[in-house]
Amino acid sequence: MAVLTIRDALNQALREELIRDENVFIMGEEVAEYDGAYKVTRGLWKEFGDKRVVDSPITELGFAGLGVGAAMAGLRPVIEFMTWNFSILAADQIINHAAKMLYMSGGEFNVPIVFRGPNGSAYQVSSQHSQALEAMYANFPGLKVVMPSTAADAKGLLKSAIRDDNPVIFMEQETMYGMKGEVPEDEDFTIPLGVADVKREGTDCTIIARSFTVPQALQAAEKIREEFDVSVEVIDPRTIKPLDIDTIIASVKKTNRVVIAEESHSFASVGAEISHQIMENAFDYLDAPVKRVSTAEAPNPYARNLELAALPSVEKIIAAVKEVCYL
């Protein structure tokens, strides 16, 4: 297997799907001639040309709408938002059109579109550019929400998202683009949407993490093993919606203790939903209330010290595990 960065794994997935299906095209700000703001689309414009890799004006609502229309007409657009923060401008096209078209057209028009880009915090980009918006999109029927945390998952899930016949919200993380991992070279390597991955097996506590918090959770699990000899399982749902609750419940029944680590704010978060589903499906197996580690309830600060204090961290996850394990 090749060792790739998440950035290059995404690039590989896009390239392979552009080759595989001529209906696939990429559109967004700076995706073509500039190779993408974060270089995810590097080299693709040169290889595939103006019709397959399209630079858009700075008009999120406009090019998102173009994408929805193209998808209704039979193409498979991959729309890049420079960050998910800018998708708020395009929310009407995503929520009111892409998500509802199949239902409101009585099954006449499906919308096979992928909206992708970085989600969550980066390096001091302040309040308006540091938001983790998955809970918002996961709240609407008709949208699938995917959040990879490794290079292999990024590639396999993006290929599945592009091949999916429904709109998919594909959320990456800017600070993780450079993280490396082994990626299968098989061109038909895909990871099905809606299947969680056990990133580390354990018996005493389950950490459910996604995207930004997965590497933190793995570090926390290792430190807890060293310091307390407590065995922590780390589960990455990978797809937020549809959620693979079965894998989570099986883990909870084994460990009895749960920490959910997420980069979003806690109120009405995906973690709140997962926590509810655990309560509903595994109440009798819990040994402690489910504990969440989230970003502080405030606009994300610009100052580095405040930003670090607001975001989830290895230390905060360790503290939460200690609490649910009564250590």
Place this chain on the structure above:
Amino acid sequence: MPKLSPTMEEGQISRWLKNEGDSFEAGETLAEVDTDKATMEMTALSDGTLLKIIKAGGDTAALGETIAITGKKGEDISALLTEASTGSTKSTEKAKETPAVQEPSSPSKTEVAAAPSVPEAVSVPSAPSNGRLIVSPIAARMAADNGIDLRSVTGSGPNGRIIKRDIEQALAGGQSPTAETRKPFTPSTIVGASPFRDETASRMRQVIASRLAESIGPIPTFYLTVEIEMDGVLAVRKQINDNLGDDAKVSVNDIIIKAAAMSLIKHPWVNASYQDKTVRFYEQADIGVAVAIDEGLITPVVRGANLKGIAEISAEVKDLAAKAKAKKLQPEEYTGATFSVSNLGMMGIKEFTAIINPPEAAIIAVGGATQTPVVRNGEIVVRSIMHVTMSCDHRVVDGATGAKFLQTFKQMLETPAMMLL
């Protein structure tokens, strides 16, 4: 000022054994401090130099107040002196930490502390006030699956929540629903003190405890008085002492201690202590013996009196009383008794009541044996009658429990040969 006895709130520097500028090694005695109970040696925790004495011999300092500054020779302590002179506890805390900031790894610039260290009381998880059992779902399920009575399990989680670990421990301990197996005794944190085992108090016992405590102060006390014919004890004492040297002669009180200790082992509920949600039972009888000293009263402890002979008890009481009068008792010599004896017979008191020394469950107040006309077999005869009144903590000792204990105690003293058994 470090905490040198369990109850001290301030200490008086008796004398410094080191002068300013003297260096010392870890474990060396720096000063002697008079606490509320005894004169204690204050020893160094690490190597260093005594830079400045702030509280001289004769001065008194509250716990945590700066009494001296230690560190490295030649170190600048002007900032610490300024802070120490403000005198507040808060500034003392800062004074402790300030030198460490300059060189955090140096252990020499910290505080001095006492040896032996006085152990903290064992903390008991707080229990929900309304008596409701709090159980995690998985713990409840495991208990149901394994037939464990949750009321027999002590919760180690927050608010006394019974968690999975507690059930696992109960299972590992072989606890079964039918066989009432007793937990092993746990060693005490006080040197030489009786090992104990904590058993969850039954629902009824918890209700009795809270209702009675509401009724009378923190310790719901009641009193039981018994008359004991002491002629047998006096005869035995004479026989013993006729064969012993003057300095080894045993007292009536020594025999009372022995009888009480042996009776306690037969009545575990009296050799016990109420601990919020649990009742603590002691394995041995550690008898506190009230000794009057000039400043008041102290109760040195005869450890494991049930296992000791009367001569051994007697020698120990003499030694402890002498130390008490010289204020040389160490904390482990006057804490952690399981039961107390207070005897005012030699001061002409016929009968009195004593105050329980918490967390003990009972104390006996022993009056003097007096020649009294009594009726035996229909005839008036003269006997040496001693009145003993036991003060009982009703949270553990019920009336009948206390009465049965006193019956045994009375039998031991009226038929001293019973103590040979």
